[in-house]
Amino acid sequence: MATYAKIINGLTDLGIHKMPEYLDTYIELVSKGEKSFSVALEELIEIEQKNNQIRAENACVKTAAFPFLKTMDDFEFDFQLGINKKELLELNRMGFLDKKENILFVGSSGVGKTHLATAIGITCARSRVSTYFVSFESLITQLKKALMENRLESRLKFFAKYKLLIIDEIGYMPIDQDSAYLFFQLIAKRYERNSTIITTNTPFSKWGEIFGSPTLANAVLDRLFHHSQIVSIKGPSYRLREKRAFFESQAEE
Known part of the structure; x- marks a missing residue:
């Protein structure tokens, strides 16, 4: 013994x-x-x-800081019929990383953009690809704080180093031109070096309103579009469906 x-x-x-x-x-x-x-x-x-x-x-x-753990298998393609399932499954095979391509999800609130971005991110993270998830609001807050504390370059390097960076919910809040320029600096650092996934509820034609400057918005989009795949989602909201189901169940009781 x-x-x-x-x-x-x-x-x-x-x-x-x-x-x-x-x-x-x-x-x-x-x-x-x-x-x-x-x-x-x-x-x-x-x-x-x-x-x-x-x-x-x-x-x-865990390091990637996803908001939830949902994979492509969890996505209800039968509900969101406007999505090309074959296209999403191909993106989930991670070929876009080798090409340094970006993925841009655009669609109204609740259609599954964050779920799909997270699902691809989880696949990459599980394959030992350095991945990080951050909301647009948090990203801008962190960059502005770093600028005030004279450590902007190190913070930009932090976000630029990831082979896949997921930036969620661009368009829910407008930003000032100083913040827009900080975001442009990050996108410029990542341009043709690493892949970025963006989710937005705002058509790209209106990004000038978000950034307070059509010039900066075009500069950002030019770099994002150059090597990219755009997934436009036009369909019903999962959140509204859940709310509707909740109220219907309450009414039955």
Whole structure:
């Protein structure tokens, strides 16, 4: 028993977490002659490697700061018939990353833009691609704060370094021209280096109103459009459907 305890403690000290859970089972299989020692050891190593992979994937997903965990499998394509499912599944295969392409989701509130952006992001994060999710409002707040504290360059580098940056909800609030220029600086840093996913409820023709400057808006869009795939979603709102279902259930009661 002392030897067994020493083995367990040794595995733990080496950072081997999953193998001890299966050790008793494999010891019994070997003692009964149902598995050779080498086969048992090989399978235990595979168990540990798979566990390490899952832990690494989960760590990448956690670091990405997604607002929720929803994948492409969770999306109701049957409800949002205006979406090309084949196109979305192809985007979810991550080929756009190698091409340094951007994905721009545009559509009214509640049609599933954030869900789809997050789903693609989760696929990338689980594939160990450096990914980060941030709302447009939070992004601008962070950049303005960094500017005031004389650390803008380091904050721009933070957001620019990710192979995939997801910026959610552009258009829900107008920004001043100083903020617009900060955003332009970030997009310029990422241009043709890494991929960006944007969600917006505002047609691109009206981005000049968001940024307070048609010139800055065009400069941002020029860089986003150059290598991009635009997904325009025209359909019903999931949120309104849920509210309608809630009120109908209340009425029935």
